[in-house]
Amino acid sequence: MIEVLLLLALSAQRMLIAYLLCLVIAYVLGYFMAKEQIIEKMLMPLLDVLQSIPILVFFPPVIYIFINNIPGYGVDAAVIFLIITSMVWNMIFSVYESFMSIKRSLKDISLMFKVNEFNRFFKIYLPYISLGLIPNSLASWANGWFFLIATEIISVGHETYTISGIGSYIMQSAIKGDVGGILTGITLVSLLIIVMDILIWRPLMNLSSKYIRGKKEAMIYDKLLDFRPDANVNINKFMTAISSLMDKYIMNNLAAIMRSHIMKRFFAIMKMTIKYAIIVSVIAMVGAFAYVICTIMPSVTGSDIFRVAEAFAYSFGRIIIAYFLCIIWIVPAVYMISRSEKYESNVIRWMEILGSIPVSAIFPAAIIILTSFFGNFEIVAIIFLMTGMQWYLFFNIYGAFKSMPEYIHDLKSMYSMKNQDYIRKIVMPFMMPFIIIGSIAAIGGGWNAAIVAEYVSFGTSTFQVYGIGSMIHNALSEGDVKMMFLCAMSVATAIPILNLCFWRPIMKRASNKRGSLI
Amino acid sequence: MKKEWVSLKNVGKMMYENDREKWIMKDINFNLHEKEIIAIVGPSGTGKTMLLRMLAGLETVSEGKITFFVSSTTVSDLVSMVFHDFALVPWLNVKDNIDLAVEHIAISKDEKQARVRKYIEMLGLEGYEKSQPFELSRGLKQKVGVARALAVEPLILLMDEPFVNLDPLTAHAMRDELLALWDNKEFPTNSILMTSHSIEEAVYMADKIIIMDGKPGGIKRMVDINLERPRDMKSNKFEKHVSRVYELLVG
Numbered sequence: 001m002i003e004v005l006l007l008l009a010l011s012a013q014r015m016l017i018a019y020l021l022c023l024v025i026a027y028v029l030g031y032f033m034a035k036e037q038i039i040e041k042m043l044m045p046l047l048d049v050l051q052s053i054p055i056l057v058f059f060p061p062v063i064y065i066f067i068n069n070i071p072g073y074g075v076d077a078a079v080i081f082l083i084i085t086s087m088v089w090n091m092i093f094s095v096y097e098s099f100m101s102i103k104r105s106l107k108d109i110s111l112m113f114k115v116n117e118f119n120r121f122f123k124i125y126l127p128y129i130s131l132g133l134i135p136n137s138l139a140s141w142a143n144g145w146f147f148l149i150a151t152e153i154i155s156v157g158h159e160t161y162t163i164s165g166i167g168s169y170i171m172q173s174a175i176k177g178d179v180g181g182i183l184t185g186i187t188l189v190s191l192l193i194i195v196m197d198i199l200i201w202r203p204l205m206n207l208s209s210k211y212i213r214g215k216k217e218a219m220i221y222d223k224l225l226d227f228r229p230d231a232n233v234n235i236n237k238f239m240t241a242i243s244s245l246m247d248k249y250i251m252n253n254l255a256a257i258m259r260s261h262i263m264k265r266f267f268a269i270m271k272m273t274i275k276y277a278i279i280v281s282v283i284a285m286v287g288a289f290a291y292v293i294c295t296i297m298p299s300v301t302g303s304d305i306f307r308v309a310e311a312f313a314y315s316f317g318r319i320i321i322a323y324f325l326c327i328i329w330i331v332p333a334v335y336m337i338s339r340s341e342k343y344e345s346n347v348i349r350w351m352e353i354l355g356s357i358p359v360s361a362i363f364p365a366a367i368i369i370l371t372s373f374f375g376n377f378e379i380v381a382i383i384f385l386m387t388g389m390q391w392y393l394f395f396n397i398y399g400a401f402k403s404m405p406e407y408i409h410d411l412k413s414m415y416s417m418k419n420q421d422y423i424r425k426i427v428m429p430f431m432m433p434f435i436i437i438g439s440i441a442a443i444g445g446g447w448n449a450a451i452v453a454e455y456v457s458f459g460t461s462t463f464q465v466y467g468i469g470s471m472i473h474n475a476l477s478e479g480d481v482k483m484m485f486l487c488a489m490s491v492a493t494a495i496p497i498l499n500l501c502f503w504r505p506i507m508k509r510a511s512n513k514r515g516s517l518i
Numbered sequence: 519m520k521k522e523w524v525s526l527k528n529v530g531k532m533m534y535e536n537d538r539e540k541w542i543m544k545d546i547n548f549n550l551h552e553k554e555i556i557a558i559v560g561p562s563g564t565g566k567t568m569l570l571r572m573l574a575g576l577e578t579v580s581e582g583k584i585t586f587f588v589s590s591t592t593v594s595d596l597v598s599m600v601f602h603d604f605a606l607v608p609w610l611n612v613k614d615n616i617d618l619a620v621e622h623i624a625i626s627k628d629e630k631q632a633r634v635r636k637y638i639e640m641l642g643l644e645g646y647e648k649s650q651p652f653e654l655s656r657g658l659k660q661k662v663g664v665a666r667a668l669a670v671e672p673l674i675l676l677m678d679e680p681f682v683n684l685d686p687l688t689a690h691a692m693r694d695e696l697l698a699l700w701d702n703k704e705f706p707t708n709s710i711l712m713t714s715h716s717i718e719e720a721v722y723m724a725d726k727i728i729i730m731d732g733k734p735g736g737i738k739r740m741v742d743i744n745l746e747r748p749r750d751m752k753s754n755k756f757e758k759h760v761s762r763v764y765e766l767l768v769g
Contacts (some may be wrong), residue, residue, distance in 0.1 A: 105605035111576055112599055113619035113670065123618060127609045210652055211608040 001184070004169060008188050011152065013163035014076070015144050018083035022140065025088055026133065028274065030095025036275055040096075041283050049496050052087030054447030056081060057468070057488040059151055060476035064484065075163050079151050086147040087140035094136040098129040109459045126212075134208040138201050142356055145193060146388075150360040150452050154473075167361065174364030182365045190357045197356060296482050308471070308486045312494065315454065315467035319446040322385035326393050326442065334398045346370065349400070355391040360452060367456050367463065377463045388449025389442040396438025400431040432510035439504050447491055520551040523674055523709055524573065530581035530734070531568050546582070548728060548737065550674065555700070555710045557724035559717060559767065564735030566713040567569050567602075570676045571649050573711065574578055574599045588673060595623070598672035602679035604659045606651040612662050613638070613647040619666045628749060637665040640699065644764035657688040664696070671706035679713050697747065717767070721759045722749055739766045 032039045066078035095225055106128060110120045152167025162168060173181025257263050290454055337347050363384060370380040408430065412422045447468075454469030456462070464470040468487050475483035532539055543565035549554055558566045571577040573584060574597055586596055589635060599617075606615050616723040623630065638644060641661040651659055660680065680711045681689035699705050714720045720727050724743055731738040743759055750756060 104600060105603055106607065108576055108599075108601060109605055109607065109618070112574055113666075115618055116622060119618060120622060123610065123614075124607060127607075131609070453749040 004166070004181075004184055004188060007164060007417055008166045008192060011148055011167065011189075012192065014080055014165065015083065015141070015148055018080045018087060018144060018148075019137070019141065021080070022084055022088045022091055023133075023137075025084070026091035027129075029092045030099060030129070030257070030502045032275060032278055033092070034083065034099030035095045037394045039275065039278055046282065046286075047089055047092060049492075050085075051093075052444065053492045054444050054451075054495065055085045056147065056150060056448040056451040057472060057491045058082070058085070059154060059451065060472050061481070061484045061488055063480070064476060064481065071412050077131065079148065081161055082151055083144045083148050085514070087144045090136045090501050091133060091140055094133050095129050098132040099125070102128055123191070131208045131211050134204045138205060141201070142358075143195075145189070145358040146448075149189070149358050150363075153360060153452060155361060170361055171364045174368055174450055177368070179365075186357070186361050186365070188347060190353075192351060193356055193358075200391050221508045292485065299482060300486065304483070304486060305493050307466075307484070311466060311468045311471045311487070312490045315447075315450050315469060316494075318382055318454075318465075318467060319385055319389075319443060319450065322382050322389055322444060323393075323439070325382070326386050330390065330397055332377075334394070334401055338401055351394065356518050359384075359387040359449070363456070371463060378465050380463075381465045381467075385446050385449050386451030388453070389446045392441035392445055393435075393438045396434045396441070397431065400434030403434075404430055426507055429510070429513045432513070433507065436503060436507050436510055440499065443498075444495065447495070520554070520740055521551045522551055524550045524587070525585045526582070527585070527600055527706060528582035529569075529572070529579055529584060531565060531572060531577065532580040543730075543735035544581070545736055548740065549710055550709050551706055554726065555712070555724045556726045557720035558711070558713045558728045558730060558736060559715070559720050559763070560730030560735065560738070563728040563733065566735075567678050570599065570678050570711065570713060573597060573674075574676055589640050595670040595672045597674045598667040598670045600660075600663050600667045600675065600677040604656075604663045604683070606652050606659060606662055606666075611648050611650055612643060612654075615651070616666045616669050619668050623670065633669055633671075637669045640668070641665040641695075655688075656683050656685075657692065659729060660684060660692065664692075668699075668705075668707065673706075673708050675707045677710065677711045677712035679715060681719065682715055689719075694748070695698065697723065701747075717760055717763050718751065721745075721756060721763060722751060727763055729763065731767070741766065743755070 026503045029039075029043065033043055034040070036318035059078075061081060062079040063075065066081065067074035070077050102125065106124050109115065110124055115124065147168075148165070152163050152165045153171045170182055170185035170189075173179075173185060223249055337344055366384070366387075367380060370383060374380060404427070408426060411417065411426060417426075427485055450467060450469040451472065452469070455464045455473040464473075468491060472478075472484055472487040475487065526546050526548055530544040531542045533542060534540070546569065548556075558569065560566060568577060572579050576599075588596060607618065610618065613634060616637065617630070620630050620633055625633070627693065635650060638647060641664060643658070643661055646658060646662075651662070654662070660683070665679070667677075681692055684692060700707065700710065709724075712723070714723075721743055727741045727743060728737055729739045729741065730736065741759075741763055745755060745759065
């Protein structure tokens with residue numbers, strides 16, 4: 001048990017390091033994107049592409065690069081790097097957007113009352129940005145768990161890079177057939193996530209919505225655990241205490257120091273340095289990427305491309321099937337749940353808890369049970385894909401359904417509309433934008449899940465189905481850089497193209513239609 | 519002849535909307551004199567708020583000229599503004615919100631603290647110093663906004679629909695309180711320029727009402743209200759003024 005707790009701590013520690021690094025990256029990049037036009041122009045399109053790419057396809061190439069370049073810490077570095085890439089994009093955008101769209105009233109105050117630069121930054125901008133970052137952090141944190149555990153699971157069975165942590169513990173228990181171990185692992189991860197949620201994220205969310213929108217967020221665990229955290233009040237008190245202490249000992253002195261001439265110069269130089277560092281590193285990254293393409297491309301043959309395209313088609317087909325299967329259970333479920341006033345809040349509470357458990361933790365156990373049950377790994381792979389996709393759809397569709405104003409429901413009875421007319425003319429146009437947002441997220445999640453779901457190795461026996469996920473694993477174990485790269489690239493280019501040519505036009509149409517409805 | 523504080527000459531404001539020029543208002547001419555309250559009334563979209571924002575220095579003037587006849591060296595702040603959405607910093611408590619506004623004034627720390635205390639007391643906000651804005655009622659929030667605007671001791675106070683977010687009873691009480699303060703000799707603010715959606719409110723408070731209309735907005739009429747203070751909303755004279763302004767506004 002102690003050993004398992006240590007492994008859990010090891011995993012949590014990786015999450016924490018990655019998250020803290022994300023915070024630094026988000027604040028720095030977000031700030032410079034908002035303040036420096038060149039950086040904004042350089043990073044915007046780059047981040048836009050990067051955030052829509054399913055990150056897990058890059059795990060095999062990344063781990064290959066890190067192990068060969070950072071001896072000793074390569075694996076840990078690769079894992080942390082990957083978690084960062086799963087967390088950081090929306091956080092950067094959040095900081096950037098907060099800077100750009102800071103409430104007019106706050107801007108007015110700074111101008112009207114000639115608030116100095118120091119106070120403007122620490123008392124107005126920084127709190128505003130940080131409060132906006134809280135909901136994004138929550139999403140990133142949940143995402144991070146999925147990837148952390150997925151990477152730990154992927155690593156099991158490879159001699160060169162086994163990562164010890166709670167994810168690999170669950171996987172190893174699954175290999176040994178140790179049901180107790182599997183359950184312990186899953187329970188501990190879930191408990192940690194739920195406890196952190198209750199003690200840290202919910203109060204923070206509450207704080208954020210109170211200060212930003214002036215209203216209280218529903219506390220989902222309140223009733224369930226009959227635990228009403230006044231952590232809320234405590235956090236308030238705590239923050240006030242901290243800020244008054246900060247004011248007394250740090251801020252006032254800091255303000256004086258910052259105003260001094262030397263410090264002003266120092267900050268100006270630092271700003272310049274960071275600015276050029278960002279520009280140089282972006283150019284270096286793009287350059288390195290171009291270099292890789294140039295070295296790999298000449299050796300790529302037509303048959304390579306054909307193989308990758310074929311595998312891509314298989315995976316994509318599987319994802320589409322999983323997507324429609326999700327829709328089939330989710331739409332009626334949402335309808336039924338919101339119809340029954342008695343059970344609704346309880347069911348949703350459980351769903352939220354279920355959805356916050358990283359699906360990747362359940363994979364190993366599910367493989368054993370499902371494969372013996374269906375005797376066919378293809379079905380199991382599709383079920384896995386569904387688990388990686390369904391929550392995005394569920395919560396978006398449910399959210400859309402709940403956000404329909406009461407009068408929309410009243411329209412039906414008032415004009416005695418036929419059910420099908422009501423759904424086709426009113427409910428669907430209203431919900432469509434949310435369904436699309438959920439679908440984009442779900443398909444992205446599906447690709448990530450495909451990397452884990454299409455290839456699972458149990459010590460000596462390996463389950464796999466033909467697709468990008470299995471092809472990328474096979475390429476990794478053979479050290480075939482070219483195929484690894486081609487596979488990752490196929491997904492990385494297809495997703496932005498799909499977004500641009502398919503989702504964006506229908507999103508535009510859907511929101512136009514919805515706009516006219518309201 | 520009363521002394522002039524501010525004069526607006528042919529003031530206009532243009533903004534870009536979808537890359538097309540759009541004039542919000544044009545040819546605004548009026549003066550704000552000493553010990554005077556001016557209320558601007560008119561339909562939405564005629565640029566009432568924009569006018570105040572330009573006077574506050576929050577927006578640039580596209581055309582014409584705004585001239586202040588007092589140099590900013592003689593008074594620490596010429597103008598200060600009360601926003602209709604209160605514009606409090608949500609994460610700062612009442613005192614910190616007011617502190618933020620006086621921070622830039624060149625007086626000692628103790629004087630600043632004394633001044634903040636003075637206006638907290640003047641607006642009856644004692645006991646709420648440590649409260650967060652979301653814990654306050656709208657009336658109290660508005661009082662914090664007024665206290666903050668006054669704490670910089672401006673010569674001219676701009677108020678953008680200051681009572682629109684309050685319930686009628688609170689609004690009425692706030693109007694009386696403000697007028698009482700304004701009568702007080704210790705009150706630093708000399709003249710007030712406010713916008714309003716309520717003709718009764720304008721007639722109740724102002725010495726002069728500016729009626730704006732049209733797109734782009736312009737001054738349709740100016741009406742002097744020569745009524746003794748305190749004014750009685752039920753008196754015949756008061757109602758006559760109200761109906762006159764009302765007729766001018768719609769007619």
